[in-house]
Amino acid sequence: MIELWHAGFVPRPIADVAANPPTADEIVWLPPQGGFRFAADPFGIKRDEGLTLFAETWDYRVKRGEIHYFQYDNDNRLVTSGPALIEPFHLSYPFLIEEGGELYMLPEAHKSGVLTLYRCERFPDRWVPVKTLLDLPAIDATVVRHDGRWWMFYALPGAERRAMRELHVAWADDLRGPWRQHAANPVRAGLETSRPGGTPFVQDGKLHLPMQDCAATYGAAINLLRIDTLTPERFCATPVGRLTAGEWLDGYTDGFHTLSGHDDVTFIDVKRLHRSAAEPFIKLQFKLRKALGKR
Template identity: 60%
Template sequence: MARKTTELWHTGIVAAPIAGLMTSDALHSAEIHWLPDPGAFRFIADPFGIWRQGRLTILAEALDYRVKRGEIHYFILDETGGVAAQGLALREPFHLSYPVLLTEGDDVFMLPEGHRSGKLTLYRAEHFPDRWLPAQTLLDLPAIDASPVRYGGRWWMFFALPGDDNRAMRELHVAFADSLHGPWHLHPANPVRNGLDSARPGGTPFEHDGTLHLPTQDCVGGYGRGISLLRFDMLSETRVETSVVSSLKPQGLRGGWDDGLHTLSAAGNVTLIDVKRLDPSPGRVWIDLQRRLRRLLP
């Protein structure tokens, strides 16, 4: 019997803006500072960041395999890149991940992935970064890794949907709106892109040379194996044309973490990434058993 492996992710801060990391060479030559290890059978993934009062705050998925339900945690970095404060940002009865951060005036919004709720919910910070309230439902769909951006005078949102045959990893869907708060309209050409190599969103959309780009996950051979940078050669309410302009791989970014790279998100003059390793430790079997027993006990 093959030994069960545990998927672990580790978050890093790259000392370069996202538009300067459009090739693997650029990413591998950049300085990377890594968040502290969260401990055995835990990981920090899907990092998104925002600068406030001169400090970078990162929100990310935090998962402990003893519970196996993602929460959103925050990490406030000091001037040296060390973690000055950290804690729980958002917990729901369902799994949370991919906490995209947006600002509008003085308000800070978070758009986490919570597709098991059956809808896409926008949250507003009542007290940043540790108290969030649901603001509104943007889509009555179980959208996965929704990535909104204002471009060309309107809002666009890129996302995946759950389904059979790895649908969440092979179809890219689009919606558009005049305002972040909607109403959002599904693109008539959905899904606008098919293929395991470059469909599921993997970070923040960004402009480069006047054209919109979207980090997407390369899932050929497994979930989140690398990043494919997608360029939108045409983006309108009726047509979408895309092409892959580069591929980013995890090998060599952090020793022993060569099994995946599935987030590339912009935070001003830095970029946030996560890398994966598959841990063969047999302790995972005992952790899974304990979790199942707790669910059975009253």
């Protein structure tokens, strides 16, 4: 059994989608990625010429995520796509940040051992590393400017599903740091609301975080976490909502683990659990590539 994800977007703001989940006919889905491949963790940005979505692309024959872009025109038609960022290590969760007239990406790259900020040198396909923000293998780092500071929410790898059951926080006065660890880390524990799953947003005057519910399975649903208190010393939050995949895409009802947004567009992904007689052959291809050094 393998997991297959499918990403898409909804032409409504994230706070609106969180309060009123989309219907199937509202969602624009990325094209299929091919057998035993998928695109997940979508983030995006709108510009005059249209919408660009960035996502992790994964091939079970390679088992190393890459960041690819998908560009749509203003009529939601796919215009072009291609690689945006590829490293020797796994990449996913291409979180985007606009600051000081620059566009940055903060992809998950915990296999590298650190968390690296990339600046867009040529949109959308040239990104250069500019700063190591944390000397930690942070997972799904999610950044927001709130109450005069930069805040980062992230998970850490470890035994007993640590990456799904502990929420850590860091803060800084400047995006490039120095970043300081929250005094109460880990600020939250439990499989339902500890792993970040998208873009923070403000609703009813309160900051909300999309969080992955990993209790039953990895990325089963998105739980919304309302931040009640956030200082360098204190953290208090309350779960206030839950979104599941529903019947958005035929067969993809087994998970939903990214809710991100920019301007008046929201990005989502859904999961299906898939079993195929070809799985042993796909696994053999991966082992052969590894033996030949083709990672």
